[in-house]
Amino acid sequence: MAQCYELLATPRSPPSSLSTYGYPIYPVNVDPAGCMAAAPQNPDGMPIVGHFIGFNSDEYIAFAAQPTLQDVFNTPLTGDLQQMWMLGFSTPLIAYLTAWGYGVVINWFNERNHH
Numbered sequence: 001m002a003q004c005y006e007l008l009a010t011p012r013s014p015p016s017s018l019s020t021y022g023y024p025i026y027p028v029n030v031d032p033a034g035c036m037a038a039a040p041q042n043p044d045g046m047p048i049v050g051h052f053i054g055f056n057s058d059e060y061i062a063f064a065a066q067p068t069l070q071d072v073f074n075t076p077l078t079g080d081l082q083q084m085w086m087l088g089f090s091t092p093l094i095a096y097l098t099a100w101g102y103g104v105v106i107n108w109f110n111e112r113n114h115h
Contacts, residue, residue: 003054004028004035009047023049 005025026042028035028051035051042048055063076084 002032002056002059004030004032004038004051005054006038006040006042006051007049008042009049 004027006028008024008026010024024042028038028041030038032053035053038051040046040048
């Protein structure tokens with residue numbers, strides 16, 4: 001399960017803390033949904049920079065796979081654009097030629113039966 005942590009404002013490491021990039025972190029016992037609004041809980045009463053959520057690898061993969069609003073506005077890859085253009089160009093062309101072919105065959109039968 002995801003764990004909420006608080007990042008302390010000081011680069012020195014007080015006792016009973018973990019460390020990331022030289023800054024101490026403490027686990028916070030709150031639901032991860034309320035992590036960003038959690039009150040400082042480190043035992044030394046030191047000021048904090050903020051909170052962050054730590055995921056294990058499976059949780060991170062599941063979180064990163066969720067679509068975001070940014071995905072809607074991203075420019076598609078060149079290959080995808082080429083494929084969409086070809087589909088948009090060829091579909092009406094194929095539909096028109098198919099309808100024309102049916103029309104030719106139907107008119108051929110009509111002319112043959114009227115003589």
